[in-house]
Amino acid sequence: MNNVNTEKLSSARFAQATDAFVEIFTASVSFDQRMAMQDIEGSLAHAQMLCHIGILTATEFADIQTGLAQIKDEIERGEFAWSIKQEDVHMNIEARLTDRIGIAGKKLHTGRSRNDQVATDIRLYLRHEIGVIKNEMSRLQLALLDLAETHADTIMPGFTHLQVAQPVTFGHHLMAWFEMLSRDQERLDDCCKRINVMPLGAAALAGTSYPIDRFMTAQLLGFSRPSNNSLDSVSDRDFAIEFTAAASLIMMHLSRFSEELILWASAQFNFIDIPDAFCTGSSIMPQKKNPDVPELVRGKSGRVTGHLMSLLMLMKGQPLAYNKDNQEDKEPLFDTVDTVVNCLRAFADMMPHVEAKKENMYNSAKRGFATATDLADYLVRKGMAFRDAHEVVGLAVRLGVETQRDLSELSLTELQSFSSEITADVFEILKLEGSVAARKHIGGTAPDTVRAAITAARHQVVSL
Numbered sequence: 124m125n126n127v128n129t130e131k132l133s134s135a136r137f138a139q140a141t142d143a144f145v146e147i148f149t150a151s152v153s154f155d156q157r158m159a160m161q162d163i164e165g166s167l168a169h170a171q172m173l174c175h176i177g178i179l180t181a182t183e184f185a186d187i188q189t190g191l192a193q194i195k196d197e198i199e200r201g202e203f204a205w206s207i208k209q210e211d212v213h214m215n216i217e218a219r220l221t222d223r224i225g226i227a228g229k230k231l232h233t234g235r236s237r238n239d240q241v242a243t244d245i246r247l248y249l250r251h252e253i254g255v256i257k258n259e260m261s262r263l264q265l266a267l268l269d270l271a272e273t274h275a276d277t278i279m280p281g282f283t284h285l286q287v288a289q290p291v292t293f294g295h296h297l298m299a300w301f302e303m304l305s306r307d308q309e310r311l312d313d314c315c316k317r318i319n320v321m322p323l324g325a326a327a328l329a330g331t332s333y334p335i336d337r338f339m340t341a342q343l344l345g346f347s348r349p350s351n352n353s354l355d356s357v358s359d360r361d362f363a364i365e366f367t368a369a370a371s372l373i374m375m376h377l378s379r380f381s382e383e384l385i386l387w388a389s390a391q392f393n394f395i396d397i398p399d400a401f402c403t404g405s406s407i408m409p410q411k412k413n414p415d416v417p418e419l420v421r422g423k424s425g426r427v428t429g430h431l432m433s434l435l436m437l438m439k440g441q442p443l444a445y446n447k448d449n450q451e452d453k454e455p456l457f458d459t460v461d462t463v464v465n466c467l468r469a470f471a472d473m474m475p476h477v478e479a480k481k482e483n484m485y486n487s488a489k490r491g492f493a494t495a496t497d498l499a500d501y502l503v504r505k506g507m508a509f510r511d512a513h514e515v516v517g518l519a520v521r522l523g524v525e526t527q528r529d530l531s532e533l534s535l536t537e538l539q540s541f542s543s544e545i546t547a548d549v550f551e552i553l554k555l556e557g558s559v560a561a562r563k564h565i566g567g568t569a570p571d572t573v574r575a576a577i578t579a580a581r582h583q584v585v586s587l
């Protein structure tokens with residue numbers, strides 16, 4: 124046993140003080156103080172409800188209000204003396220309250236346990252942070268919409284297998300990113316429905332014998348309703364896991380965007396310029412300009428997925444109801460929030476300054492026989508079966524490869540040697556502009572269709 128600390132016994136039940144190392148080992152205040160504001164908010168609502176049902180007098184409630192307001196101030200000014208002797212954020216605040224206001228402070232915990240208190244705090248915390256995340260996401264979405272609008276006509280190669288496939292517009296590509304983020308937003312909203320249910324009143328696990336009014340507390344805290352089962356509400360952290368899963372998907376998307384930006388910024392692609400403010404140089408190679416921000420975002424996606432795994436593993440072995448294991452939910456959760464907010468912020472700040480090198484994009488689409496499908500479709504319109512057309516175009520592409528020319532650069536006679544159906548109008552459809560303009564159905568890459576998608580998307584972001 125380490126040095127026995129005789130200054131404090133954790134409760135009258137204990138004949139021995141907590142082992143000094145165990146005290147440090149079990150304390151969570153170093154990280155859970157992040158939920159101090161939510162803890163105070165929850166305590167105020169609980170106290171108001173206790174006053175309403177006659178457990179606290181009006182004076183006691185008023186003292187609690189004053190005391191908690193002063194504590195809030197102390198915390199905000201950075202003057203609150205957090206102590207691991209008080210283990211966690213909840214006991215630190217309660218102890219300080221009792222120091223300040225005496226007996227009323229000791230009554231605050233009536234009909235409540237840290238188990239329902241902490242579950243409530245996390246929910247309040249997440250609800251708030253999801254708002255912050257959604258804001259950053261909307262900022263990024265708006266940046267994408269602006270860039271997409273500028274580049275509704277900008278032609279680039281679309282890829283499958285990272286091989287040039289068919290021409291698309293850069294605006295269309297950016298709108299694909301926008302769609303991914305829209306689904307991410309929806310997932311956050313959906314997850315909020317389940318976060319916004321109030322555990323307070325579950326007490327330690329079985330509820331309480333006081334005539335509490337859980338609907339009142341829920342309403343005061345802006346929860347949609349009190350939880351249905353006391354055992355469940357103090358123990359499960361599925362809502363936090365769900366949030367982390369949604370966050371992992373956001374990071375997975377940001378990681379994909381990052382990968383594309385990194386590729387496009389390379390000399391080999393040379394499609395975009397990432398402004399200097401978002402890049403760094405190399406300490407040894409003077410010519411280097413590295414796309415650090417997207418690289419870091421791609422790298423950080425791994426840690427969020429890691430947190431998702433941590434939380435799943437944390438939960439899977441726990442019998443009902445609360446177990447101290449759950450104290451381990453905070454750090455992964457807080458780091459998930461920080462990582463997602465910071466990565467979205469970096470992206471939202473960076474995207475408006477990303478410059479597309481239109482000519483390079485265009486030329487790259489031209490070099491990859493991107494309109495081969497258009498030629499096949501042309502032959503189909505002239506009556507050929509698609510498989511035969513596919514074969515004919517394959518032969519034309521082979522000639523192009525051998526003579527290092529795009530299909531549009533073959534002569535009419537050369538093209539006609541593959542099919543007599545080909546006439547002079549073929550050159551119109553072999554142009555990249557013609558190819559993208561033809562894809563004008565909903566969801567297609569035609570510039571006008573992309574512009575319509577942007578307009579619809581703007582309404583969606585504004586109405587968030």
Ligand code: ARG
Nearest residue numbers: 151211237238241447449450
């Ligand atoms: N710090 C604890 C946590 O994060 C608060 C709940 C503690 N409850 C208990 N019975 N020890 O979960």
